[in-house]
Amino acid sequence: MSERVPQGASEGLAGAPVHLRIERLGKRFGDAWAVREVSLDIGEREIFALLGSSGCGKSTLLRMIAGLETPSSGRILLDGEDLAAVPAHRRPTNMMFQSYALFPHMTVADNVAFGLRQLRPRMARAAIAARVDEMLELVQMRAFARRRPQELSGGQQQRVALARSLAREPRLLLLDEPLAALDKRIRQQTQFELVGLIRRVGVTCILVTHDQEEAMTMADRIGILSEGGLVQVGTPGEIYERPNCRFSAGFIGETNLFHGRIEGDRLASSDFPQPIVFAAGAGASPPSGGEAWLSLRPECVRVHRRAAGDACVAEHPGENVAAAEVAEIAYLGGRSIYHLRLPGGRAMIASVPAAHWGETAPPARGEPVRVSWPAPDGVLLLR
Known part of the structure; x- marks a missing residue:
């Protein structure tokens, strides 16, 4: 088992107040630990990447933050609020899945509106329409509002999924391998576009990926995971130029x-x-x-x-x-x-x-x- 000595794990992005605090978080499935003793601070409006190979625990960690998995130990604090007792549908987070999970029988506009229609108290129909129009304008998809997902390219579906994730104005945006379904050329073009959209909205974002180039391009900081634990945390430059162990040195580049x-x-x-x-x-x-x-x-x-x-x-x-x-x-x-x-x-x-x-x-x-x-x-x- 590799040693885990995280560097900077308790420090958010320089100059940014801590938005999300993870304290000794763990998740066990039977006798096996998928995530063990992870502690991490993420700053407000930071784009943070969880990077690691398949089975390292990064998606399980993301799902615990979203409320889709129950931690075996530790705490998750968002702006100081403990999320342990908050069910997934009431957390101020939104998750964009690798498959995009768009409803094939709905139009683009209805897909974006879906989450807004579940809010209680109910939003007025005109307010929903205005918010959907605003989100589609943000991702440059207004002209496709009446199309269905199967009539869109992979890159266009990704934009719609992002618009739906942002429509409810989450305080924390969670992206699980958001570009994995795109081919390499489109994925490289989309990386900067996605970062630009996230920064324009000003939302804190956690990105899960196994693609080191994607993490290095998109994230303010990266956390490298191995066997359920954080190995190193730092900016892309810090991790690449000053790895703290052989695993980090060999995993990045x-x-x-x-x-x-x-x-x-x-x-x-x-x-x-x-x-x-x-x-x-x-x-x-x-x-x-x-x-x-x-x-x-x-x-x-x-x-x-x-x-x-x-x-x-x-x-x-x-x-x-x-x-x-x-x-x-x-x-x-x-x-x-x-x-x-x-x-x-x-x-x-x-x-x-x-x-x-x-x-x-x-x-x-x-x-x-x-x-x-x-x-x-x-x-x-x-x-």
């Missing part, structure tokens, strides 16, 4: 991980031909002789041409350098991914911009190269 033991300001590793220099404060502060890993993102690896047999010597203090050979190259237009092989056989990945080579031809598969990176670009991890 790609990374090169070198394992070894600490010798002063170096990591002696069988993965690398000589001890790796790391910067003070680059992640953890381990004792000498302790086990550790160094995470290095592919874009931090510099690749240089070299003639076979040339000595690889650091050009700057604190620089790590080694000979390597190009195993494979993936051309991606503006950059290429180099799969490299170090002298001991260890694989290494480098992401190199096309402009890096200038007027010279880049190295081909099988050619010798020199790899390097400055010590501060690596992040030292103790777990």
